[in-house]
Amino acid sequence: MKDLKKIKSALISVYHKDKLDSIVKKLDKLGVNIYSTGGTQSFIESLGTDVIPVEDLTSYPSILGGRVKTLHPKVFGGILNRRDNEGDQQQITDYEIPEIDLVIVDLYPFEETVASGASEQDIIEKIDIGGIALIRAAAKNFNDVIIVSSRDQYDDLNLLLDEKNGESSIDDRKAFARKAFATSSHYDSAIFNYFNEGITETNRVSLNNGQVLRYGENSHQSATFYKFNNTESKTTLANAEVLQGKALSYNNMLDADAAWKSASDAYHATTHIDTKVAVSVIKHLNPCGLAVTDDILKSLDLAWAGDPISAFGSIICFTDTVTAEVASWFGKKFVEIIIAPEFTPEALEIFSKKKNLRLLVTPVKAETTGEKLYRSISGGMLVQDEDEGMDSEFKNVTKIKFDDNKLNLAKFGITACKHLKSNAIAVVTENSDGSFWLTGAGMGQPNRLDSMRQLTMPRFDMKEGIKIEESVVISDAFFPFRDSIEAANEYGVKYIVEPGGSIRDDEVIDACDEFGIAMLFTGRRHFKH
Numbered sequence: 001m002k003d004l005k006k007i008k009s010a011l012i013s014v015y016h017k018d019k020l021d022s023i024v025k026k027l028d029k030l031g032v033n034i035y036s037t038g039g040t041q042s043f044i045e046s047l048g049t050d051v052i053p054v055e056d057l058t059s060y061p062s063i064l065g066g067r068v069k070t071l072h073p074k075v076f077g078g079i080l081n082r083r084d085n086e087g088d089q090q091q092i093t094d095y096e097i098p099e100i101d102l103v104i105v106d107l108y109p110f111e112e113t114v115a116s117g118a119s120e121q122d123i124i125e126k127i128d129i130g131g132i133a134l135i136r137a138a139a140k141n142f143n144d145v146i147i148v149s150s151r152d153q154y155d156d157l158n159l160l161l162d163e164k165n166g167e168s169s170i171d172d173r174k175a176f177a178r179k180a181f182a183t184s185s186h187y188d189s190a191i192f193n194y195f196n197e198g199i200t201e202t203n204r205v206s207l208n209n210g211q212v213l214r215y216g217e218n219s220h221q222s223a224t225f226y227k228f229n230n231t232e233s234k235t236t237l238a239n240a241e242v243l244q245g246k247a248l249s250y251n252n253m254l255d256a257d258a259a260w261k262s263a264s265d266a267y268h269a270t271t272h273i274d275t276k277v278a279v280s281v282i283k284h285l286n287p288c289g290l291a292v293t294d295d296i297l298k299s300l301d302l303a304w305a306g307d308p309i310s311a312f313g314s315i316i317c318f319t320d321t322v323t324a325e326v327a328s329w330f331g332k333k334f335v336e337i338i339i340a341p342e343f344t345p346e347a348l349e350i351f352s353k354k355k356n357l358r359l360l361v362t363p364v365k366a367e368t369t370g371e372k373l374y375r376s377i378s379g380g381m382l383v384q385d386e387d388e389g390m391d392s393e394f395k396n397v398t399k400i401k402f403d404d405n406k407l408n409l410a411k412f413g414i415t416a417c418k419h420l421k422s423n424a425i426a427v428v429t430e431n432s433d434g435s436f437w438l439t440g441a442g443m444g445q446p447n448r449l450d451s452m453r454q455l456t457m458p459r460f461d462m463k464e465g466i467k468i469e470e471s472v473v474i475s476d477a478f479f480p481f482r483d484s485i486e487a488a489n490e491y492g493v494k495y496i497v498e499p500g501g502s503i504r505d506d507e508v509i510d511a512c513d514e515f516g517i518a519m520l521f522t523g524r525r526h527f528k529h
Contacts, residue, residue, distance in 0.1 A: 281304060339361075403495070480502050
């Protein structure tokens with residue numbers, strides 16, 4: 001083929017040396033001249049392979065503490081010269097510049113250094129200058145040069161060396177160039193975001209490691225899952241380990257995230273139990289069950305009992321190790337996904353009989369992460385902070401005093417409510433043993449009154465031991481009229497928590513006073529659209 005080009009010379013400059021030895025040996029066997037510098041040069045020499053120091057090519061040593069090694073016309077001229085351009089060829093002859101056909105670079109680990117909590121000085125020194133310039137130069141000249149921009153691409157290069165004897169087609173080189181610009185653009189985004197420090201008028205999002213999902217929101221829609229960065233952190237749902245089950249869909253991923261966040265937040269919000277386990281049951285992004293107790297099976301029982309009808313086909317998240325006893329509890333129950341920090345071998349053996357059930361392992365979410373939420377609209381993207389942290393203001397606004405002993409329950413309820421789709425109403429109950437659970441929920445209605453009237457409360461008579469007058473009702477936003485208070489009174493509600501802030505707050509408070517309901521204002525709304 002006319003566009004086939006054989007590798008005759010290579011420049012290798014990498015940070016990580018693992019997996020490089022086989023490539024070096026293959027290049028040496030093919031008679032390729034290898035140029036290198038610094039630690040990479042020493043590594044190649046340790047393999048018994050001849051290597052030409054870049055310093056011999058440029059007549060300059062590595063200077064400024066290693067900041068300048070490859071930045072020289074004899075290096076970049078060798079990469080950027082066009083083999084079919086007479087002027088370029090004449091100049092590299094005049095200036096004695098050797099052609100370079102292959103460039104292998106593995107950049108300084110900037111993201112990993114930031115994630116490690118290193119000092120600013122150490123972070124700045126991990127901003128690669130020469131490496132990123134080599135990548136861009138070689139990728140620009142893909143017509144003549146192969147660029148390997150990450151150790152993740154070593155397998156691709158090995159395949160080319162093995163199957164094509166060191167020759168590449170234009171399609172091969174263009175594919176490597178595409179990956180190279182992905183590497184460089186992601187690297188620059190990571191550096192920018194480090195310096196940006198929360199400034200909001202400019203933003204960079206780099207999506208990597210795309211994983212094709214089973215389908216999108218509906219089966220006729222395609223979907224792909226991307227991670228925000230290449231770090232190895234396991235403390236996000238994006239890096240959860242999938243132990244078994246069929247491939248995940250778009251909806252599965254959304255529901256799994258909702259389950260993980262709601263269980264984790266409930267765990268952090270419940271401070272009166274020393275040894276605690278939170279369990280969430282999610283259906284269509286809404287918690288239809290949520291409980292925190294001192295025992296995993298007890299939490300599971302209560303979370304499931306919150307709405308056992310909706311729990312069919314749900315996603316379950318635990319904040320503690322799932323044991324064989326817990327696995328056996330599911331028996332013939334159908335759920336889509338179970339998430340936990342750990343599964344015992346015995347539990348895995350039991351679950352293995354449910355071939356389609358997905359098991360995900362990931363730690364409990366941190367109380368606050370500082371992550372941004374991204375949502376696309378037609379022609380643009382919306383970015384906001386995650387709704388994290390607990391409300392700190394609790395103002396008694398009614399004549400009847402809100403029972404201080406119910407404040408912890410109220411905090412749990414606020415957490416449950418903020419994970420429901422607005423307009424959201426949550427009913428939470430405390431058992432005699434101090435455990436908390438979500439016993440009623442109304443959400444996603446176009447007005448707050450409908451959410452109140454469509455609560456799961458009519459099933460309260462099926463839930464043994466629950467007294468609605470001892471439960472707490474939470475609203476994610478203010479009540480705009482007294483009609484919702486009238487509806488709550490029909491159920492026998494005696495405790496309500498809401499943000500306040502309506503022009504009719506006085507009307508709402510008067511209604512509570514009329515019906516003997518105690519109300520707290522928090523001053524903080526929790527809409528979830």
